[in-house]
Amino acid sequence: MRRTSVKGLSKTAGIVIAVIIIIIIVAIGAYYAAQKPAPATTTTSPSPTTSSPSPSPTTTSSPTTTSSPSPTTSSPSPTTTAPGKKTLVIYASLSEMTSADPSTEFSNSILWMPLVYEPLLWYDPLQDKFIPGLAVSWESSNNGTVWTFHLRKNAVFHDGTPVTAEAVKESIERTIALGQGAAFIWDPVDHIEVVDNYTIKFYLKYPAALDKIAASSYGAWIFSPKVVEYAGAKNLTDPKVADWFNAGHDAGSGPYKLVKWDPENEVILEKNPDWWGWKEPNYPLASPNAPDVFVVKIVKDSVTQERLVLSGDIHIAEYVPLEDVDNLKHNPKVQVVIKPSFQNLLMLINTKKPPLDNVLVRRAIAHAIPYEDIVKIARNGLAQVASGPIPHGMWGHFDNLTYEYNLTLAKQLLAQAGFPNGINRTLLLTYTAGDIYEKRTAEVIKASLAKIGINVEIRPMSWEEQWSLAKSGWENPEAAQDLFIFYWWPTYITPFDFLYNMFSSESKLFNLCYYENPQFDKLIEKAVTLEATDRAKALRLYYQAQKILYDDVPAIPLWDMLDVRVAVKSIGNLDKAINPAYPTVIFAQVLEVKG
Amino acid sequence: MIPEDIRVIFKLIKTNPVSMAGLVIVAAFLVVGLLAPFITPYPQDAWGDVYHLDQRYQPPSWAHPFGTDEMGRDMFSRVILGARFSLIIAVGVVGLALIIGIPIGLIAGYLGGKIGTTLMRITDMFLAFPPLLLAIALAATIGRGLTNTIIALAISWWPWYTRLIYVQVNSIKTLPYVDAARIVGVHPLAIMFRHILPNALTPVTVQAALDMGSAILEAAGLSFLGVGVTPPTPEWGLLVTEGWSSINIAWWISLFPGLAILITVLGFNLLADAVREAGDPRLRRILIVGRKL
Numbered sequence: 001m002r003r004t005s006v007k008g009l010s011k012t013a014g015i016v017i018a019v020i021i022i023i024i025i026v027a028i029g030a031y032y033a034a035q036k037p038a039p040a041t042t043t044t045s046p047s048p049t050t051s052s053p054s055p056s057p058t059t060t061s062s063p064t065t066t067s068s069p070s071p072t073t074s075s076p077s078p079t080t081t082a083p084g085k086k087t088l089v090i091y092a093s094l095s096e097m098t099s100a101d102p103s104t105e106f107s108n109s110i111l112w113m114p115l116v117y118e119p120l121l122w123y124d125p126l127q128d129k130f131i132p133g134l135a136v137s138w139e140s141s142n143n144g145t146v147w148t149f150h151l152r153k154n155a156v157f158h159d160g161t162p163v164t165a166e167a168v169k170e171s172i173e174r175t176i177a178l179g180q181g182a183a184f185i186w187d188p189v190d191h192i193e194v195v196d197n198y199t200i201k202f203y204l205k206y207p208a209a210l211d212k213i214a215a216s217s218y219g220a221w222i223f224s225p226k227v228v229e230y231a232g233a234k235n236l237t238d239p240k241v242a243d244w245f246n247a248g249h250d251a252g253s254g255p256y257k258l259v260k261w262d263p264e265n266e267v268i269l270e271k272n273p274d275w276w277g278w279k280e281p282n283y284p285l286a287s288p289n290a291p292d293v294f295v296v297k298i299v300k301d302s303v304t305q306e307r308l309v310l311s312g313d314i315h316i317a318e319y320v321p322l323e324d325v326d327n328l329k330h331n332p333k334v335q336v337v338i339k340p341s342f343q344n345l346l347m348l349i350n351t352k353k354p355p356l357d358n359v360l361v362r363r364a365i366a367h368a369i370p371y372e373d374i375v376k377i378a379r380n381g382l383a384q385v386a387s388g389p390i391p392h393g394m395w396g397h398f399d400n401l402t403y404e405y406n407l408t409l410a411k412q413l414l415a416q417a418g419f420p421n422g423i424n425r426t427l428l429l430t431y432t433a434g435d436i437y438e439k440r441t442a443e444v445i446k447a448s449l450a451k452i453g454i455n456v457e458i459r460p461m462s463w464e465e466q467w468s469l470a471k472s473g474w475e476n477p478e479a480a481q482d483l484f485i486f487y488w489w490p491t492y493i494t495p496f497d498f499l500y501n502m503f504s505s506e507s508k509l510f511n512l513c514y515y516e517n518p519q520f521d522k523l524i525e526k527a528v529t530l531e532a533t534d535r536a537k538a539l540r541l542y543y544q545a546q547k548i549l550y551d552d553v554p555a556i557p558l559w560d561m562l563d564v565r566v567a568v569k570s571i572g573n574l575d576k577a578i579n580p581a582y583p584t585v586i587f588a589q590v591l592e593v594k595g
Numbered sequence: 596m597i598p599e600d601i602r603v604i605f606k607l608i609k610t611n612p613v614s615m616a617g618l619v620i621v622a623a624f625l626v627v628g629l630l631a632p633f634i635t636p637y638p639q640d641a642w643g644d645v646y647h648l649d650q651r652y653q654p655p656s657w658a659h660p661f662g663t664d665e666m667g668r669d670m671f672s673r674v675i676l677g678a679r680f681s682l683i684i685a686v687g688v689v690g691l692a693l694i695i696g697i698p699i700g701l702i703a704g705y706l707g708g709k710i711g712t713t714l715m716r717i718t719d720m721f722l723a724f725p726p727l728l729l730a731i732a733l734a735a736t737i738g739r740g741l742t743n744t745i746i747a748l749a750i751s752w753w754p755w756y757t758r759l760i761y762v763q764v765n766s767i768k769t770l771p772y773v774d775a776a777r778i779v780g781v782h783p784l785a786i787m788f789r790h791i792l793p794n795a796l797t798p799v800t801v802q803a804a805l806d807m808g809s810a811i812l813e814a815a816g817l818s819f820l821g822v823g824v825t826p827p828t829p830e831w832g833l834l835v836t837e838g839w840s841s842i843n844i845a846w847w848i849s850l851f852p853g854l855a856i857l858i859t860v861l862g863f864n865l866l867a868d869a870v871r872e873a874g875d876p877r878l879r880r881i882l883i884v885g886r887k888l
Contacts, residue, residue, distance in 0.1 A: 025854060303842065323652070323665070323841040373648050377666055433739075433821050436840050443666060443827050447645050459825055460739060 086292035087593040089571065091316040091586050092299040092308060097263035101245040102221035102252070103174050106181030106491075110217055111584045112267055112296050117221035117252035120149050120168065120214040122285065125493045125581045126340070128395050130211060131284055134163055134222055134253065144207035144532030149214070151198040154276045157224035157253045165200040170225040174236040182219030182491050209494065209531040216492035217582045223251040255286070255589040256294055267296040269588070277589065287573060287590050294588040309334060309566050316567040316574070316586060322380040325564055334566050335574065340393040341563040342580045343489040344386055345441065346502070347429075347556045348470070350484075352477030352514045355425075360417035362553035366403040368410035368452045369445060375559050378440040382564055386557030388546045389488075389498045393560075393580065396495030396542045401550050401557075410452045422453015429483040430469070433460035438485050441558060445483075456483070470512040477514060484512055485558075493581050495542045496528040503554060515554035520545055570594045607869050614869035620862025628682030631675050641672035643827025652845045662847035664837065670848060673829035674855050680830045681811045681859065684745060688810040689803050691749035696756030697792070697799065703757070704764025705787050715761060721754040727813055734822040741830075744814055744823045752806070756799055763795035801870050808863025815856050831856045 098107040102117050121138070122131040135149040155163035169192045176186045188208035193201040202210055214220055228236055230251075231244035245251075248261025255275040260268035270293055277286040297314060299305050305317040306324060310333060320328065329336050355361045371385040384392045388401035414422070429445065431438040442458040449456050459481075461469070466484065473480030488510075490497035501507050504524065505516040527541035549555070565586070567574050572592030579585065608614040627634070635641040647667030655662045661670035703714035721729070733747035767773065768791060776786050815832025817823035824830040826837070831852040838848025 025850070025857070302840065306843070321840045321843060323844045327844070373646070376648060377646060377651070436837075439826055440665065443643065444646055446827070447643075450644060457825075458827070460821070462735075 087289075088293045088295065089291040089316065089588060089591060089593060090295045090297050090314040091588075092297050092305045092314045092318055093584070094298075094300060094302065094305070094319050096298050096300075097261075097267055097296070099242075099246055100248060100250070100258070100261055100263075101242045102223050103171070103178050103183075103219065104180040104242070106218050108584070109263075110582065112256075112258075112269060112294075113221060114217070114254070114582055114585050115256040115269055115294065115588055116250045116254045116258050117223060118155070118254045119216070119220040119222065120151075121211055122579075123212060123215035123493055123581050124579060125342070125395065126393050126579075130215065133215075134168070135214070138211060140210065140532055144209070144529070145204045147202040147204070147210040148195070149200050149202075151200065152276060153198055154279075155253050156274055156276070157226075157251060158257050158272060159224050159226055159230075159251060161224050161226055163222065163253050164197050165194040166197075167225050168200050168222050169194055170236060171222045172220075174241075175219050177237050182216060185213050185216050185219055185492055188213070207529040207532050209528075212492050212494055212531070215581070217585075218491055220492075222253065224253075227251045255290070265298055269294040269296075275589075284576075285587060285590055287592050289572075289592045289594070290589045291591055291593050306566070309568060312568055315571055316565060318565065318584060320564065320566050322382050322564065325380065325382060325566075328566055333569060335569055335571075337565045337567070337574045337578060338382065339563050339565075339575070339578045340384070340391070340580050341489075341561040341583060342391045342394055342493070343487055343583065344389070344391045344560045345383075345438065345485065345487055345558045346386070346389060347445070347558055348484040348486055348502070348513045349553065349555055350473060350477055350480055350482050350514065351554050352473065353480070353482060355417070355419065355423055356427075356482055358417050359552060360413050361419065361423070364410045364413035364417065364452060365449065365454065366553050366556050367406050367413065368448055368454075369403070369556065369558070370405045370448055371402065371558065372405070373448075374441050374444045377444055378437045379559065379561070382562045383559040384562065386559050389502065389549065389555065389557050390495045390542075390546065391560035394490075394493060394495070396539065398543055398546060401546055403550075403556070407451055414452055414454075419453070423455070426455040426457050427482040429456050429458045429485065430461050430466040430481045431458065431485040432463050432466065442485055471509065473512065473514055474508055480512075486512070489583060494528065494531060496524055496531070499524045499542070499545055499549075500528075503549060513554035515552070517548065517552065520548050523548070604870055607872055608866075611869065613865055617862045617865025617867075617869065620858060621866050624678060624859050624862060625682065627675060628678040631679035635672035635675050637669040637672040640668035641676035641829060643668065643673070643829060652841065654845075655847055661851040662845065664834075664845070664848045665841055670834075670851055673834060674831070674851050677829045677831045677834060677852060677855065678859075680741065680824065680828060681814070681856075683741070684748070684814040684830075685807040685810045687745040688748040688752060688814070689806050691745060692752035692806075693756055693799070693803060695749065696753035697760050699753070700757035700760030701764055701787050701792060701795075704761040705768055705783070705791065707765075715757075718754045718757045718761075721751070722758070724751065726751040727816060730813060730817060731820065731822055734817055739822060739825045741824050741828065744817055747817070748810060748813055752810070755806075756802065759799050759802060760795055763798060764791055767791050767794055801867075804870050805863070805867035808860040808867070811863070812856065812860050 093108070093111055095108045097111070098109045099105050100109060102113060105113060118133045120135040121133050124131060132152070134151055134155055136152045138147065138149045140147045151163060151165060151168065157163060157167070161167075172186060172192060175183050176189065188204045188206055188210070190203045190205045193203065195201055204210065225236065227241050227244060228234075228238070230249065231238070231240045233240035233244075248258065250258035253275075255272055255277055256269035257272050258267070259270045260266065271290065277283050280286065299308060299314070302319040302321050305314070306320040306328070308314040309317040309320070310331070325336060328334055349356050349362055349365070351357055351362070375381060375383045375385055385402055387399050388397065390397040414420070429442055431442050439460065446456040446458050466481065470480055470484050488498060488502060501510040503511055503513065503515050504521050505511065505518070506521070523541050523545040527538045527545065530538035530541065563578065563580070565574065565578060570593065572594060573590050577587040577590040579587065608618050632638065639645045645668070647663075650663050650667035651665055653659055653663040653667075659669050659671060661674055664670055664673070699714055699718065703711040729751040730747045733750055734744060737743045737747065773786060773790060776790050781790070814823060814830070815835070818830050818832030819836045821836070824833055826833060834852035835849045835856070838845065838852075842849055
């Protein structure tokens, strides 16, 4: 009898537990249904920044965490913080920061580096014009092979030493000597000459647009040569200098100073009151009400970022779920800023593997993809249908290079190629695992190509894995994937960056279509040398090159991304603080912090 | 298992409504899993071969009881077809683990000595890893996909069966009838598989039934973490992940597959409880002699 009662108890307990679980689930479901800004737990979510083709592994990134004495200032109080009524802006980043060395950094740390360091020039790609940085004026001569920059005389590094031509020379020479990260942008430079304290001359091996190179978002930062002393190193290329940077020190001249470096959690920047830009009347990259403290906080999930910005715990979110953007636009608490980005998604085709070696088959595929639908489904409309490999808004982009979605034409082309009933082999399409935009794009492509009799297997892989598989295709195209969905964005803003890396026969790392066309190679090599001297002619050549790609279809550009940033209402000028040439950067010195 | 065992199990289940619920859930799961491709209202949606631009993020309705997802596909169809994949995974993982685990345990137990020790130490090595972690590492190495998921899970699973069989065989092999068989010259393999194995199988069978639910849960976990099956396969764990980014506007995408996982695993566990109770000798005696509880 005793046994029965024990048994009865466990039975009741079982029922009670089951009922409780079901109630909890229903309650959560009802809560989500009733309330839009829902509380959310953390998990992985897509981060276009981390799954990038930018070869960040080339940096010596060993992000050393510093034993920084400054306390965590992640106080939730919006815009103001305790000590001395300083204004504070917290910007959430989806990805961890990488290194802090301005010469070699080629990855996520670009997010804060432009606030601490300055280049000679800034570039505004949407208006195709330059904004003076450390240089006030510049000119080129001798067919674009000699460039002279005149530096501003009132710029001072954070350590108090003035920014001189010698410092510029040594900074750039260190970047070139280390040869890591984006050092290749300086390839055209033969030697650098200091004319006087505030004049510097670059002698190039061949004509190149050095103004754009000097405005690069990677590898063009100027720093104080005194770092050698601080680091106790022999010279600038001594690894001790990199260690000194990566311990959380800065040697820049920009509007903010690095005060806390904890790359996995947060980076804190403090206003540099001595910056020349605050005093310069009408300087476009400065605002009188810029925040005193700018915090980059790592929040690795877009759902969480949205929740934090709605509650005011952070002020600017780098990524929110795109599905929620329509609702956020109507939310009185926040503002939504949408800007073009120079990141685009392309589908590279293995042009060496039958039947894709047949240009008719490739054209058939290009006409069987519903580009508009992909943008709506994958990005919730927050992208532009690509027209050629150069993204919208960039110099070198043309609007008439989109393939028409036309299934009849696609079927005709396929029949002409000798496949009237479709292809009898399943094509393998790979994309970066965890990236939902790529995943949805892949699923739409699979569904669409099925309509013309092409079966596709989609396979998510880690970036490294699929990249090495694709690179192996140069040796053995049969073993590589057939289709490869892949993001690109430029190191510095030139069409050459896109066209060379992805389609030149010399580029073995990223030309993963294995496309070889000497005529195309010649065109772009010519165009890039003309960029400095005859921009109209360069543009014509770039158009011809893109037209060749349009006809040969080594890759199908799918969409150009639009960047969405969501911020609390009390932050002004957010639109001006975003520049597609410097992805993920918020130029805090431009922000207006109210109240 | 001998028919008597099954009778005992049924008797137990009948007396306990919770176990009964477990049986009903598992039976329903099996039926849905087997018939899935024929009973989905929108078969193409279920397989993920299409998308419907005008039907994205529809909330639950009569046409779409579980709503639609970001591609406009009917979630009800996808969840139903997901049962088929969960069934394949459950049977595949446990089956493969049994195929690997039983012979090793049997040989180690029967032969003993150095071979036995070596085999069991290898087994212990596998047991030393946290099972889900091992499965994640394996799945990440051998790549994604249904077969790879099953292999990865089975490899982290078999040592448990080896241990169980090993213990059983060790006690059975000293019984007189085994000695007798050996003396009359029966081949060792025949002794192992024909004379020992059938008698050692009962606890393993119970354990296998118990593990079906865990296999489904772990496979869902792998897919959720992005190392399991590949899209657009409507595996439940994967469906939960897919709904994650749109949870603020379309809670139903993640909720229903999540509920399906919960209910199925609950069902298996409740049923397994009944099976385990049937193995309890005291309870058995009470039941067999027909006394009421």
